[in-house]
Amino acid sequence: MHMLDSLLHKYLRIPYRLHVYVDRKAKKTKATVVLLHGMGNSGAAWDAVVEKLPADIRVISIDLLGFGQSPSPRWLKYSTDIQAKAVMSTLLRLGFKRQLIIVGHSMGSLVAVELAKRYPLWVKALILCSPPLYNEAQKKTILPDQNMVLKNFYRMMQKYPKNLVDIAPLATKLKIVGKAFNVTAENVDIYMGALEASIVSQTGYKDVQRIQKPVQLLHGAFDPVVIKKNLDTIVAMNPRVTLQVVVAGHELLGAYIPAVVKAVSRFADTPKRP
Secondary structure, three states: OHHHHHHHHHHOOOOOOOOEEEEEOOOOOOEEEEEEOOOOOOHHHHHHHHHHOOOOEEEEEEOOOOOOOOOOOOOOOOOHHHHHHHHHHHHHHHOOOOOEEEEEEOHHHHHHHHHHHHOHHHEEEEEEEOOOOOOOOOOOOOOOOHHHHHHHHHHHHHHOHHHHHHHHHHHHHOOOOOOOOOOOOOOHHHHHHHHHHHHHOOOHHHHHHHOOOOEEEEEEOOOOOOOHHHHHHHHHHOOOEEEEEEOOOOOOOOOHHHHHHHHHHHHHHOOOOO
């Protein structure tokens, strides 16, 4: 089975088929929304959002590669382009007749950007929650550059993965992360691989500035890993991008839930744009 997996996906580069956590169909479908979770999570991270979305919206929630019940090959580079190809392959198997409203959280928001870049004809709009968009261009400043500070922090995490495993249960108990967050000694290497390939080595910051689709950025006012200045720059550079600040942190908790539901409903009611 391992040899067949390597042949199909490593050498022939056939995208993986992902686990579909939710596929809630509607009798009279107004819109189709795809929900992509962040690192260490699964489709379960969206449970509270799914419950509150209107019944006339088809809702698809997917476990990304390496997480939930989707395949977790150790050899894979968990980059956003590989994730996006697997997501689209899975969606095509499900069948959809409308352009997609794609909602991503954290790492999932970077995958959403990659989907819009690769498959623009199939995307109606993006909603990016807590998008970790970092500017690669370094400016000489008196204070340390926030982009480099965060990237160095991530690299330190990669050196000491056991620390993340140890604090994960406490973080869940204190509701710093959602109940779907699951990082253990068995899967922390995949978490770290996704951190490097999807977030540290990313092109999302520049890509969002060029997307020709409506984009709603949602930013938690108390989010320690998203740089609001970067989001403000993107809004200034791309007239299709808007920013809303919510009274929340990084995770999909509290005020984040109604903000996502409202944004999805707004795009669902918006006529199709080219």
